[in-house]
Amino acid sequence: xxxxxxxxxxxxxxxxxxxxxxxxxxxxxxxxxxxxxxxxxxxxxxxxxxxxxxxxxxxxxxxxxxxxxxxxxxxxxxxxxxxxxxxxxxxxxxxxxxxxxxxxxxxxxxxxxxxxxxxxxxxxxxxxxxxxxxxxxxxxxxxxxxxxxxxxxxxxxxxxxxxxxxxxxxxxxxxxxxxxxxxxxxxxxxxxxxxxxxxxxxxxxxxxxxxxxxxxxxxxxxxxxxxxxxxxxxxxxxxxxxxxxxxxxxxxxxxxxxxxxxxxxxxxxxxxxxxxxxxxxxxxxxxxxxx
Numbered sequence: 001x002x003x004x005x006x007x008x009x010x011x012x013x014x015x016x017x018x019x020x021x022x023x024x025x026x027x028x029x030x031x032x033x034x035x036x037x038x039x040x041x042x043x044x045x046x047x048x049x050x051x052x053x054x055x056x057x058x059x060x061x062x063x064x065x066x067x068x069x070x071x072x073x074x075x076x077x078x079x080x081x082x083x084x085x086x087x088x089x090x091x092x093x094x095x096x097x098x099x100x101x102x103x104x105x106x107x108x109x110x111x112x113x114x115x116x117x118x119x120x121x122x123x124x125x126x127x128x129x130x131x132x133x134x135x136x137x138x139x140x141x142x143x144x145x146x147x148x149x150x151x152x153x154x155x156x157x158x159x160x161x162x163x164x165x166x167x168x169x170x171x172x173x174x175x176x177x178x179x180x181x182x183x184x185x186x187x188x189x190x191x192x193x194x195x196x197x198x199x200x201x202x203x204x205x206x207x208x209x210x211x212x213x214x215x216x217x218x219x220x221x222x223x224x225x226x227x228x229x230x231x232x233x234x235x236x237x238x239x240x241x242x243x244x245x246x247x248x249x250x251x252x253x254x255x256x257x258x259x260x261x262x263x264x265x266x267x268x269x270x271x272x273x274x275x276x277x278x279x280x281x282x283x284x285x286x287x288x289x290x291x
Contacts, residue, residue: 005197008206011175012047015135025052027085032141035219036163036170037149040079042234043172043215045114047208048087049073049103053118054207056089057099061122066099068207070119072238076112078291081146083107089118097122144171152229160188160224173220176213180220187257187268188224190217194247204244210281211239214254214272218285221256221268226289235265236286243280251275264290 005011013028025048033044050071058066079085086106093100099120107113147168150159160183163169169178177193192213200206215237222232245252252274259267265286272281 005175007197007199008047008051008209009135010138011141011197012044012208012212013138013141014048014051015137023052023056023089025055025087026137027087028137028140029079029081029083029085030140030142031081031146031171032144032175033172034081034146034170035172035216036147036159036168036223038081038146040081040083041215041219042073042075042114042237043212043219045073045075045079045085045105046071046211046215047206048085048105049114049116050118050206050208050211052087052089053101053103054120056091056101057094057118057120060091060094060099065202066120066122067244068118068241069121070238070240071116071207071211072118073114073116073211073236075114075233075235075237077107078233079107079113082140084140085113144174147171155228156223156226156230157183159226160220163220172212173216176209176216178213178216181253183224187255188217188221190220190254190256192252192254194245194250194252196247199247200244202244203247205247207241207244210241210245210272211237213252214239214270214281214283215285217254217256217272218268218270218283218287221258221270222266222285222287222289225258225261225266230289231291233288233291234285235288237283238285239281239283241281243274243278245272245274245280252280259284262289264288 181191182189
């Protein structure tokens with residue numbers, strides 16, 4: 001399976017339709033953003049959520065550079081693989097240095113799929129370029145096959161073990177250059193090889209890609225603790241961006257650990273670190289185990 005995107009928007013099929021409104025963005029879902037179960041989960045929506053959440057703040061003062069400091073996403077329903085998404089944003093607070101934006105993502109027939117909050121901050125870092133206001137929505141990313149669900153008789157640990165031995169890790173994890181580098185009694189490590197296409201206008205990793213990477217790590221961390229055939233969904237996800245990783249081929253590592261394992265709802269912590277141990281992002285995820 002080979003995916004060679006050129007930027008986060010092409011990779012996740014995110015953009016604006018003709019006659020665009022700066023408060024609206026769209027995403028065409030498809031097989032490329034499905035996971036190892038053949039499903040769309042929260043990681044697939046992170047680029048859409050992050051970019052629109054930051055863009056509303058950015059256009060208040062396009063002469064300055066702005067960054068996300070934190071995303072909080074709540075999944076209300078699971079999108080279908082072929083669904084077309086629309087995201088709207090409302091700038092709730094804007095000051096010279098900080099902003100707060102609410103984001104809502106809907107699917108076909110206006111079905112609400114995800115809502116949440118983006119925290120924004122202006123910084124002095126120079127940008128190499130400014131984003132175009134108009135980004136055509138790419139075609140649905142169906143250039144790879146969807147993977148079927150893991151065998152129902154396998155425990156979550158067995159599913160993770162088969163992936164580590166070479167079973168398909170899923171299209172979205174493949175696109176993100178991901179592998180499961182460790183799994184033990186205390187959690188799991190999801191390793192990502194960075195690539196130039198993951199970059200933003202400042203040459204470091206796009207916040208939505210960071211969110212997707214860490215959320216995908218949380219998904220695998222949750223899978224580790226499921227029973228045979230048990231379904232799960234990442235329903236709440238908060239990530240704090242601490243440093244932006246370079247996108248020069250280096251590897252970054254998401255360590256996921258359970259905080260509480262429940263019959264219906266489990267809570268996980270995740271730290272994203274560089275090869276030298278520098279903390280890049282910290283996240284928490286709530287995962288339903290009764291879906």
